[in-house]
Amino acid sequence: GAGVSQSPSNKVTEKGKDVELRCDPISGHTALYWYRQRLGQGLEFLIYFQGNSAPDKSGLPSDRFSAERTGESVSTLTIQRTQQEDSAVYLCASSLLSGSGNTIYFGEGSWLTVV
């Protein structure tokens, strides 16, 4: 597609449930990033992929969070046993290559509310 696409755009879930957030990067982009933006705060790095491998998972807050990428395309961020502090906008981004000067393009985010 023309841009980074994320789904769902909004998700309300009950505490303790699992959620999956999906990201479709721009076609041909080998690098894919996940960030989290809590209300009134900056962007918090979670994980990035180069191809299907994840060289840096250092930002994942706990083992409840995991992400995978297949076919050097779609990525899924999974949050197990959601907690209220997981409520945030989850942003996906992609670029041609990681670590380069290539522009990183962001999706519009998935708004997650845990009640």
Next chain:
Amino acid sequence: AQSVTQLDSQVPVFEEAPVELRCNYSSSVSVYLFWYVQYPNQGLQLLLKYLSGSTLVKSINGFEAEFNKSQTSFHLRKPSVHISDTAEYFCAVIAPRGGSEKLVFGKGTKLTVNP
């Protein structure tokens, strides 16, 4: 590791006034520098970036930023702001070599332009 400091969390200005949004970074290796903008209810968009060459970079809507290596700064300026510039602005760095190859963001500065 890299870090970014945006000292001003909120900057209110009147229309047609000049504005400067400050950004300082810390890195032991060379970095690329970016400013992203997030308009209300929209996703992040790249405003401008510095990779190499001329230390003064400009956007199409009148913003400019100057890379100052000695002061490790990349402040964003506009000589005359419009109401439509109201948005949150994020400074970010990435280390193309020797770093973690992820975009590291500051906490953001909310610019409010008042009539």
